[in-house]
Amino acid sequence: MNGTLGSLSEVFWYEQAGLPLLLLLQLLPLFGAAVVFAFKERSTAVLAGKLFALAELLLAIVVVSRLQPTSAALQLAERFAPLAYHVGVDGVSLIFVLVAALLTFLMTLYGMSRGMISPGRLFAVLLLAEAGLVGMLVTLNVAWFAAFSALELWAVVYLLRRWASSHAETQALARFVQYQAFGWGLFAAGCVVLGWGHAEAHAGRWSFDLFDLIGAVPVGKFQTAAFYLLFYGLAVRTPLFPLHGWLPNMAQHGLIAVAPALMVGVKVGIYGMFRFVLPLTPVAVEYWQPYVVGFAGAGVFFTAALAFQQTNLRRLLAFAVVSHTSLLVIGVFSLHEAGIQGAMLLAANFGLAATGMWFIVGFVFRRTGTTELHELSGLFERIPFLAIAFLGFGLAIVGMPGTPGFDAAHLILEAAIDQFGALLTVATALGNVAAAGFLLWAFQRAFLSQAKSGAYDVDRTLPMEYVVCGIALAAMLAIGFFTEPWLHLTESASQAAAARFVR
Amino acid sequence: MKLPLLSLLVFLPLFGAGLLWLLPARAARWLTAASMLATLALGVAALVAYQPAGARFQLLEQASWIASLNVHYRLGVDGLSILFLPATALLFLGSLVACWNVVQTSARLHYSLLLLLQTAMLGIFCALDTVLFFVFWELTLVPLYFLLGRWGVSSSSPQAAARYFLLMLAGGIPLLLAFVLLAASQPVPTFDLTVLLDAQLPRSTQTAVFLLCLLGFGIKVPLVPMHTWLPQFALAAPGSLTALLLGLKLGAFGLIRFAVPLAPAAAQDMHWLLAGLGTVAILYGAVGMLAQTNLRVGLAYASICHVGLAVLGLASFTAQGTQGAVSLLLSFSVATGGAFLLLEFLRQRTGSTDIHALGGAAKTMPLLATGFLICGLAGVGMPGTSSFPGEFLLIIAALHSHTGAGMAALFGLSIAAGGFLALYRKAFFGPVTRPEVSQAQDLRPREWAVLVALIVMIVAIGIYPGPWIEIVRPAAEAWAAGLGR
Structure with missing residues (x-):
């Protein structure tokens, strides 16, 4: 890094590791999907699926150990020119990779009820989705990013189609496809604008590579167009208020934990803004910053208010996700190193916590057959561990000390005071308390209220449920109390991202 | 090591x-x-x-x-x-x-x-x-x-x-x-x-x-007008929990430890705010207590009143005031804590701490009634109890720095003492009318043991406060000296 604005540097894989680790990281889930698919209905498919997910998690940990966190360069880079294949990671992308690998592993443990799909097939699709996620997180090429995004979306749509049986479910699926296709189309159009800009500047040679594009960012209204196309494309995916229409329906009618976890567990939308939107359209970002932040600030409250109106636990969680996603956007668009770093950590925290809550909602649904709040009661007596875990994840979303959310929210607050003054900061923090309000309210109705007479007999917590929630909870607490390594991991990458903007 | x-x-x-x-x-x-x-x-x-x-x-x-x-x-x-x-x-x-x-x-x-x-x-x-x-x-x-x-x-x-x-x-x-x-x-x-x-x-x-x-x-102290959670909390929580929350005055400790010494000049500029909030809390708590029929809520109001006194004394920004505030808070952890524990014992026996459901409780539960009286008197700063030294220091400090507020505080404290005694009389004296009260048992040995430990501390510190005050004094002087930086 020579310090000039807009430059990027990379370190190739052979300088840091004996193997092209990132290639392995992308191929392992693909290979796993193929193997699991080949096993078909055999019970070994289930075991193989879990093992591949675990292996990917371990591989991700190895990659983290090879990274040099103090350097802002993109590391372990690999290039293969004929395919325009170009990958590289920094501390921020690895945080997301870790979350993706952990969540996929937990999802393979969680499994899926309602025998709409054989376990082998399910695991194959899950691993494909993981391959899509990891691909998006390591690639340095916007076109590849779009392609991997399509792969992951396809996997989710496939699962939703297998699940959908009733009219409402089919409708939720249709809404999902419309939104995502539209969002993907916007992003792809944004890529074309960027590539075109490069072609204009370099005698007709098209490129979608981050390293090429950053030297030839479009100017004037073309940059604005690129910014809006990319930003809104990612905003649909994230989802960001007011483009969140697909999520509540999908959360309520789609398959319970797996689909939301794949879509919002790993916040690739936020990652995409960090990796591509900020460096490639810096002038437009700075110009439109107040509008984006304003909308996000309104979104925190608007969706929190909507969450209070919900009578269904799954819809309520969906609005909770939209509400806290707005907070992440405020962090990223503070264009301040602390804010960006906080947003990245918070994204990982939210992903982990929200997925944990979704798992628990799934466990509850398996017992009761409903997620309507007025039909749930007194669950604490029967499944205390799950109840406490649910509250634990809720507290992580609120940014309670002892969870990763605390230091991250702390960083965002610091950046927000610096950039936007105390008023917006206090408002944002109050939005967080609103989030605490509706999560507690839901918790009380479903778990703490007196069990209604003649209510269903709820099974006790199963060992698998202890494992899934225990791992997620332990990860949260461990990161929460020992934040230092994670701050260290993301620090220089966040500084580099913020250095492009004058303060 | x-x-x-x-x-x-x-x-x-x-x-x-x-x-x-x-x-x-x-x-x-x-x-x-x-x-x-x-x-x-x-x-x-x-x-x-x-x-x-x-x-x-x-x-x-x-x-x-x-x-x-x-x-x-x-x-x-x-x-x-x-x-x-x-x-x-x-x-x-x-x-x-x-x-x-x-x-x-x-x-x-x-x-x-x-x-x-x-x-x-x-x-x-x-x-x-x-x-x-x-x-x-x-x-x-x-x-x-x-x-x-x-x-x-x-x-x-x-x-x-x-x-x-x-x-x-x-x-x-x-x-x-x-x-x-x-x-x-x-x-x-x-x-x-x-x-x-x-x-x-x-x-x-x-x-x-x-x-x-x-x-x-x-909000935690609580200072009026941020106190509205407290009566509700006192009604909803078992006495064992209220004793912890009201016995250990974390909010007031936070003011002493952080708010004033970290921003000394601003705190001294706004002494009127601190003293005013303290005085309002004293008067409001005392008057609020008069209107209660439930002993737990009554004690919650008494607690608002007393912590107001600590805040008022703190606003003098002298070593004496701080020393008094810390001593008073410590005494409350024993006295208020003990009183709430006794109310929990009472609630477990009679199912209520409302004076209408009690009456004559001292006849069937003399030990409990005596213990509650001692804790309550310590709570209102009776000489000879552990609260007295702290309260005395606080009132002196308040009369020096904010004379009018100090007078108002004295007035409020007398109302609080009267309010406590009135509640006590209705709950523990008079004829026994309720079967829950007439059948209630007095304290069991392990309950008695806790109570004796608390009462011994209340009386011992009240009669011989020297050593405890001396532990606080050098720190309070350092605290007050730090404000002048």
């Missing part, structure tokens, strides 16, 4: 909570008792190891925690906080005895939450890093939420728990902002309390920090 006494003290309850889950559920109660006794022993050991004439902060421990934010794990005590450690340990032991036979379902969970709460409260008194303090501060909310929501004594307990949780969470925001502002005001951002206490801050920063802290701690 010296023994990390404070870390042991703070984390012993947490360790006990972990141990609960490894041993059979039947052992939970006794294991909790053993853990709390050991914590008490460590608390006394810390008190013995502390040298009143020595350095400002003692028994220091430091370890790196979040290096890139310059946040450290820092523990230490001074004369203002050291006495709270054994008091906390004692009160938790009393609270355990008060719920000894009450918790029937999920007992292990209940006891581990209680132990977690103990760790958090001890941590609050020991933390010398603002972030560490904040972590402990917020950590109290989780066990309190569950203990109140799940084991509350009224049907509205879950609502009261959620309300308390949300209010305190909202109160945490100004505190966190204040700490971030303080850290950012330094050349190298730091959360080290000992550094921040010596820092020179611009007036505007001080004003912001002071007001934010006043808001954050004021």
Whole structure:
């Protein structure tokens, strides 16, 4: 890094590791999907699926150990020119990779009820989705990013189609496809604008590579167009208020934990803004910053208010996700190193916590057959561990000390005071308390209220449920109390991202 | 290598909570008792190891925690906080005895939450890093939420728990902002309390920090008009829990430890605000108490009144006022804590603490009635009880610095004393009309043992306050001297 604005540097894989680790990281889930698919209905498919997910998690940990966190360069880079294949990671992308690998592993443990799909097939699709996620997180090429995004979306749509049986479910699926296709189309159009800009500047040679594009960012209204196309494309995916229409329906009618976890567990939308939107359209970002932040600030409250109106636990969680996603956007668009770093950590925290809550909602649904709040009661007596875990994840979303959310929210607050003054900061923090309000309210109705007479007999917590929630909870607490390594991991990458903007 | 006494003290309850889950559920109660006794022993050991004439902060421990934010794990005590450690340990032991036979379902969970709460409260008194303090501060909310929501004594307990949780969470925001502002005001951002206490801050920063802290701690104290959660909490919570929350006045401790010394010039500029809030709390609490029919709510109002006196004395910014405030808070942990524990014993026997459902309770429960009277008199600052020295110092300080407010305080305190005696008369004297009262048993031996320990402390400190006051005095003088920087 020579310090000039807009430059990027990379370190190739052979300088840091004996193997092209990132290639392995992308191929392992693909290979796993193929193997699991080949096993078909055999019970070994289930075991193989879990093992591949675990292996990917371990591989991700190895990659983290090879990274040099103090350097802002993109590391372990690999290039293969004929395919325009170009990958590289920094501390921020690895945080997301870790979350993706952990969540996929937990999802393979969680499994899926309602025998709409054989376990082998399910695991194959899950691993494909993981391959899509990891691909998006390591690639340095916007076109590849779009392609991997399509792969992951396809996997989710496939699962939703297998699940959908009733009219409402089919409708939720249709809404999902419309939104995502539209969002993907916007992003792809944004890529074309960027590539075109490069072609204009370099005698007709098209490129979608981050390293090429950053030297030839479009100017004037073309940059604005690129910014809006990319930003809104990612905003649909994230989802960001007011483009969140697909999520509540999908959360309520789609398959319970797996689909939301794949879509919002790993916040690739936020990652995409960090990796591509900020460096490639810096002038437009700075110009439109107040509008984006304003909308996000309104979104925190608007969706929190909507969450209070919900009578269904799954819809309520969906609005909770939209509400806290707005907070992440405020962090990223503070264009301040602390804010960006906080947003990245918070994204990982939210992903982990929200997925944990979704798992628990799934466990509850398996017992009761409903997620309507007025039909749930007194669950604490029967499944205390799950109840406490649910509250634990809720507290992580609120940014309670002892969870990763605390230091991250702390960083965002610091950046927000610096950039936007105390008023917006206090408002944002109050939005967080609103989030605490509706999560507690839901918790009380479903778990703490007196069990209604003649209510269903709820099974006790199963060992698998202890494992899934225990791992997620332990990860949260461990990161929460020992934040230092994670701050260290993301620090220089966040500084580099913020250095492009004058303060 | 010296023994990390404070870390042991703070984390012993947490360790006990972990141990609960490894041993059979039947052992939970006794294991909790053993853990709390050991914590008490460590608390006394810390008190013995502390040298009143020595350095400002003692028994220091430091370890790196979040290096890139310059946040450290820092523990230490001074004369203002050291006495709270054994008091906390004692009160938790009393609270355990008060719920000894009450918790029937999920007992292990209940006891581990209680132990977690103990760790958090001890941590609050020991933390010398603002972030560490904040972590402990917020950590109290989780066990309190569950203990109140799940084991509350009224049907509205879950609502009261959620309300308390949300209010305190909202109160945490100004505190966190204040700490971030303080850290950012330094050349190298730091959360080290000992550094921040010596820092020179611009007036505007001080004003912001002071007001934010006043808001954050004021909700917890509680200062009028942020007190509305307290009567509801007192009704919904078992006395064993209220004793902990009202016995240990964390909010007032926060004002003494953080709000005033971190922003001394702003605090002295706004002495009228602090004194005014204190005076309003005294009068409001005293008058509010007169209107109550439930002993638990009545005591909650009395607590608002007394903590108002501590705040008023604090606004004198003298060593005397601070010394009085700390002594009074300590005395309350014994007196108010003891009174709430006794009310819990009473509630378990008669099913209510409302004066209409009692009447003549002293006939069937003379020991309980006597104990409650002594705790109550200590609560209103009767000479010869532990509250008197503190109250005396506070009133002197208040009359010197804010004469009118001091007079009003004296007036308010007399009303409070009258209010307490009126409630006491209606509940404990007169004819017995209710079968619940006539069939009630007096205190059992283990309840009696807790009570005797508390009463001995109340009377002993009341008659011979010298040694305790002397522990607080040097620290209070250092505190007051620090304000002039």
